[in-house]
Amino acid sequence: METILFDYLAKYITLTEEEKKILLDLDVFKQYKKGSILLREGQVSDFGYFVIKGCIRSFTMVDGVEKTTAFYTEAESCEPLCKINKKPSTSYVACVEDSILVVANSAMEVEVFEKFPRFETLCRLLSEELLANKKAEFDEFRTSSPEQRYLNLLNTRPDLFQRVPQYQIASFLGITPQSLSRMRNRLVDNPSQNS
């Protein structure tokens, strides 16, 4: 179980056994059942989540309708906005599947940074990389049609279609479930511009 976390971190720095122990001693591995809500609108929470196994999603409620804004699966991490800006959350975070997560708050991070200063470099690099990736993903979204976004998601995250209800994928693509259903028919009837 820890190996998923340490393999992920190994891309940035190699941890010593002692450093690994510091992390494990924090007792950050938690299990959640499908449907568990980790963060609610209005809450101010300090916790971030790293997915060991399973899938979590964030969404907002707009006029009583869920709008899914992100999916996080194995080796991805979710840092809610309210953790950074300390304001009540405007979104929800919930488990799409039974999940095992690393759950940590800012106090735990500071504790680790003190015992183990290299960890802050790691977090900086990680956060810079996540930012760069998020920008690239946003650029892609901004410059694509719903159909291109759908085909792109099929290529980049095919697993999501097996794990997640379609209406959640639809709002993730910025369209209604009806449009997604219709679009898929269009594409099988006329499989022209699939990449």
Next chain:
Amino acid sequence: METILFDYLAKYITLTEEEKKILLDLDVFKQYKKGSILLREGQVSDFGYFVIKGCIRSFTMVDGVEKTTAFYTEAESCEPLCKINKKPSTSYVACVEDSILVVANSAMEVEVFEKFPRFETLCRLLSEELLANKKAEFDEFRTSSPEQRYLNLLNTRPDLFQRVPQYQIASFLGITPQSLSRMRNRLVDNPSQNS
């Protein structure tokens, strides 16, 4: 001129005079004329940009058409993806106006981190905050119609409409210039749901 930079940084940590001097000694303030291209598709560059005065934008070329993906104005910073992943850039960065920028690369950052370790904490916090903001902005985009995005941009960055050609704003909103022009007419004829 430096005050814009230091005021910005003051939100995160208060710099000593000595620390300020270290930054100024790097000689990072540069002037560019409107239209200057800072980064081209295919280049691998290590530089990031912080806007002191002026406006820069990033865009990609898709089938010979520019797609604007970001505008950066006073006290905003632009870290191109190629700086992080060291791969050839897929996008351009250019000056929309005559601009004064802080231009710095990774080597300069490392130099500062060594002389002045608190700067790394600052960069981590900054980068975490930028990531959180980018996610929020993306969420907003994803869950809005083009019209809502336009009204939202009018509220949040009204200055852009004075500084930037409309066809660039159109692709920033994810639509064509024709659609934007049409939409504005619709809204003045029928000023119903403006916030």
Next chain:
DNA sequence: AAGATTCGTTCACTTAAGTTAAGAAAATCG
């Protein structure tokens, strides 16, 4: 100031997404 280019608007037409509603299919739960 004249000429060239860029930019914004308009128009007619096509295509796709939103909306509302209904029902089928699948998953969940007792």
Next chain:
DNA sequence: CGATTTTCTTAACTTAAGTGAACGAATCTT
């Protein structure tokens, strides 16, 4: 296993965005 709830699909209609083309206005250039 059957009942209930959730999810997906289909359909008819409405609305808005994409496309291609044309033209005038604004802006650069020299």
